[in-house]
Amino acid sequence: MIARVIVTPKPVVNDPQGITVKQGLATLGFREISDVRIGKYIELNLEASSEHEARERVEAMCKQLLANHVIEDYRFDIEMDGHKRR
Amino acid sequence: MKFGVVVFPGTWSDRDCGWVIDQVLGAELQYLWHKDADLKGCDCIIVPGGFAYGDYLRTGAIARFAPVMEKIGDFADRGGLVWGICNGFQVLCEAGLLPGALIRNSSLEFRCQWTNLVVERTDLPFTSQCTEREVLNIPISHGEGNYFADPATLSRLEQRGQVVFRYCDATGRVTNGANPNGSLHNIAGIVNARGNVLGMMPHPERCSEAELGGTDGLKLFKSVAASAMKVLVS
Numbered sequence: 001m002i003a004r005v006i007v008t009p010k011p012v013v014n015d016p017q018g019i020t021v022k023q024g025l026a027t028l029g030f031r032e033i034s035d036v037r038i039g040k041y042i043e044l045n046l047e048a049s050s051e052h053e054a055r056e057r058v059e060a061m062c063k064q065l066l067a068n069h070v071i072e073d074y075r076f077d078i079e080m081d082g083h084k085r086r
Numbered sequence: 087m088k089f090g091v092v093v094f095p096g097t098w099s100d101r102d103c104g105w106v107i108d109q110v111l112g113a114e115l116q117y118l119w120h121k122d123a124d125l126k127g128c129d130c131i132i133v134p135g136g137f138a139y140g141d142y143l144r145t146g147a148i149a150r151f152a153p154v155m156e157k158i159g160d161f162a163d164r165g166g167l168v169w170g171i172c173n174g175f176q177v178l179c180e181a182g183l184l185p186g187a188l189i190r191n192s193s194l195e196f197r198c199q200w201t202n203l204v205v206e207r208t209d210l211p212f213t214s215q216c217t218e219r220e221v222l223n224i225p226i227s228h229g230e231g232n233y234f235a236d237p238a239t240l241s242r243l244e245q246r247g248q249v250v251f252r253y254c255d256a257t258g259r260v261t262n263g264a265n266p267n268g269s270l271h272n273i274a275g276i277v278n279a280r281g282n283v284l285g286m287m288p289h290p291e292r293c294s295e296a297e298l299g300g301t302d303g304l305k306l307f308k309s310v311a312a313s314a315m316k317v318l319v320s
Contacts, residue, residue, distance in 0.1 A: 009189075013234055014268065016192050068144055068180065070187040071234055 003046060003058045005076040007067045008039035042066055054078050087311045088114040090128030092158070092174070094138035094149050095120070099171065102291040103134045110294050111307050120152040130167040130211075130310050131158055133174030135227070135289060145188060145230050146176035155181055167211055167310060168283045172228055175275070175285035184278055184285045185243065186235035188228075192268025196229040200299075201266055201288055203251040203274050204258045210277060211313030212284045213250060215305045221258045222251070222302040224288040226266055226274075231287040233269035233276075240270060251275035251286055 009015045018036040025033050044061070048054035058076055067074040089107045093100045100117065108115040116126050120138075125131060138149035149155065155177070162168045162183055170178040178184045191197055202223055205216045216222070235243065243249055251274040255264045260272045267287070275286030290303025 012236065013189065014192065014232075016190055016194050016268070020194055065143070065147065068147070068187055070179075070185075070236070071189055 001046060001048060001051075001054055001081075002079040003044040003054065003076050004079070005042040005044065005058065005062060005066055005074060006039060007042065007062075007072050007074045008037050010071055010073050013071045039072070051078055051080055054080075087130070088116060088126075088128045089310075090116045090118045090125055090131045092118045092131065092133045092154055093120065094136070094152060096138050096140050097134055097136035097173070099135035099173075099289065099291060102289075103132050103171070106291045106294040106304065106307055110304060111311060113307075113311055118154055120149070120154050123153045123157060125154075125157050125161055125166075130169060131161060133158070133168070133170040133177050134291070135172030135174060138173055138177060141173075141230075144180070145173060146178075146180035149173075149177045150181040159183065162278075162283050165280065165282050167313075169212060169310070170283075170285040171291065172226075172231070172287055172289060175287055176230065178283060178285045183283050184276060185239050186233055186276070188230050188287070189232045189234050190230050191228070191232050191266070196227075197231070197266050198225070198227040199266060200225050201274070202254050202256055202258075202264060203288060204254040204260065205251060207247060207250045207277065210250065210281050210284070211310055212277070212306055213309055214313055215309040219258055221254060221256065222305070223293070223300050224290055224303055225292050226288045227292075228267070228287055231267040231269065233267075233271075233273040233287075235270065243273075243276060244271070246279055248276050248279065249273055250277050250284060251288070 017038040022036040062074045176188045205220045252272040253264045254260045290306045293300040294304035
């Protein structure tokens with residue numbers, strides 16, 4: 001199965017990359033943008049006996065390494081047999 | 087007095103630190119490879135600057151799993167002196183030895199420049215040779231030195247006097263204009279509650295000889311050496 005992890009800066013953390021990209025989009029005429037946040041996308045191929053087990057494992061991976069809880073939030077999808085579950 | 091300098095793949099300030107310890111200070115020097123599971127009797131461990139493990143994932147994120155880091159954690163728990171400089175500060179935050187995190191500079195630029203730092207603690211082994219509110223001139227060289235901590239952590243740091251260095255102007259005033267990277271409260275360096283683990287973004291090893299433009303960094307190395315002497319004497 002595949003886990004797709006998205007890591008983003010916490011709302012309280014200033015994201016200078018996001019601010020700069022927002023300004024760039026505005027310069028190009030995309031003035032409808034009110035906020036841009038830039039994070040990371042991590043794709044994991046893993047084996048697990050159940051979706052529940054996979055969720056627990058990926059949760060632990062996020063907590064221990066993939067995200068820094070001081071500055072980042074994370075969320076992930078698990079895709080089993082082509083069915084995507086959030 | 088024996089200094090240990092940690093070397094990860096991608097560390098680049100190890101030889102600069104080693105030069106100051108060995109050639110300028112005249113103290114004993116031991117390089118510690120990241121795979122070493124033994125601190126070889128060192129009295130102060132320096133985690134130097136660079137890009138440990140290429141800064142993959144996040145700065146310091148992978149380095150914290152190195153075998154040597156586990157020993158450094160134990161050493162710090164026993165009260166041993168641990169000093170993280172630049173990337174070393176980022177590693178110590180990731181390892182949980184210091185609170186907070188260092189994020190991308192607010193300018194998005196890599197900043198390599200001289201900065202002024204006001205010294206707010208002189209009772210520490212790292213700053214004992216500095217005077218109260220002394221202004222040190224020490225260069226920075228980083229893209230991710232923007233200190234962040236949540237409001238509760240930040241107020242705890244301030245209440246306990248754990249901020250050791252703050253970016254300031256030449257007269258010691260802490261201003262927005264003197265902040266090179268967007269750090270909260272102009273924080274350039276902090277210490278743990280016990281006072282034995284210091285993290286700082288500026289590079290004292292790059293200004294410990296007059297030929298390099300200044301010697302303020304040497305005060306910190308001399309402080310550590312003097313503090314170790316005190317322990318031996320007492």
